[in-house]
Amino acid sequence: MNYEEAKNKFISTWGSLGTLWGINKAMAQIHALLMISPEPLSMEDIMEQLQISRGNTSMNLRQLMDWGIVFKENKMGERKEYFTSEKDVQELARQIAKERSRRELKPTIKVLNEVSNLQEDGTPETKELIKQTKALHDMADTLDTLMNKVIGHDHNWITKALVKLIK
């Protein structure tokens, strides 16, 4: 395997993994490309390397910046904008945990809480609905608390904590 093959393999694997996690292919591929690029890249660079349109590149870069895992950079004397990704995988994981908690977990917990507070009326249907949504709520809540713990800690806390747990 040479450099080009390895690079393409990484980008396409990361791209299809993205789809599975609710992030679209182009977005995940741009992230992958920036992740392994030693220098910041311009929009032109990205368009060319991934063979995608200007509009697509622009929109997905913005989303990646919204997620807090890609940043704009300006080279002095250049009008063009350049982009880099968060290179530290620990920080990347923290940032992803933070955003997923905010976007998915918290809203779900809210709904589960509302539903599980339904007035009991004695029917088996109502009983089961309350029981199950309570159980899901508790699990989601524990998970969210954990994720926020992770978010609040320093760099190496994640690995340390996981390792501790494994032993």
Added chain:
Amino acid sequence: MNYEEAKNKFISTWGSLGTLWGINKAMAQIHALLMISPEPLSMEDIMEQLQISRGNTSMNLRQLMDWGIVFKENKMGERKEYFTSEKDVQELARQIAKERSRRELKPTIKVLNEVSNLQEDGTPETKELIKQTKALHDMADTLDTLMNKVIGHDHNWITKALVKLIK
């Protein structure tokens, strides 16, 4: 909020959450419906309650069974097949962890390993590719080990472990 409202809210929230996790809407809704149903449901029941076609129901039930979170049941004297979901949320979490490890994490780890073993050639591009894929590999591998630890443990281990970590 009455029973019907609460039920619909739960089913639709669970359904849209599914999409975000790489599971389609119908599949997630069928799971939600079974999750809160005190009795096993037939295909007819599911079709009617969710207003989806027979084919759709059949295919998605199969997928849920492949994930190991929905089961067939036979009522004696009846030819029709009935379905239930795994009702224990701990067991549900374990099963999902197991399948996600198998379907996504392990294949990704394999690719990251291959790519990060690329022959070093001194260029910054190659250096960065190797460095970053190694870092991602290590994190994914730690996570997978953890998930397998979870899978191998008894019911309440998950919560206990998480709680321990939080303190």
Added chain:
DNA sequence: TTTAATTTTCAATATTTTTTGAAAGTTTGA
């Protein structure tokens, strides 16, 4: 067997999501 009940399959269709590309917008230097 044969028949009726039930489930599965899959090509066609519908829906949703992503991508394009050109026009509009913005920024900066002359």
Added chain:
DNA sequence: TCAAACTTTCAAAAAATATTGAAAATTAAA
């Protein structure tokens, strides 16, 4: 102020994904 360099927006087109429904397959009782 103008104009060139660059970015963003968004309607239309393309691609991907999900859904339908009817025919084929399966199952089990008569």
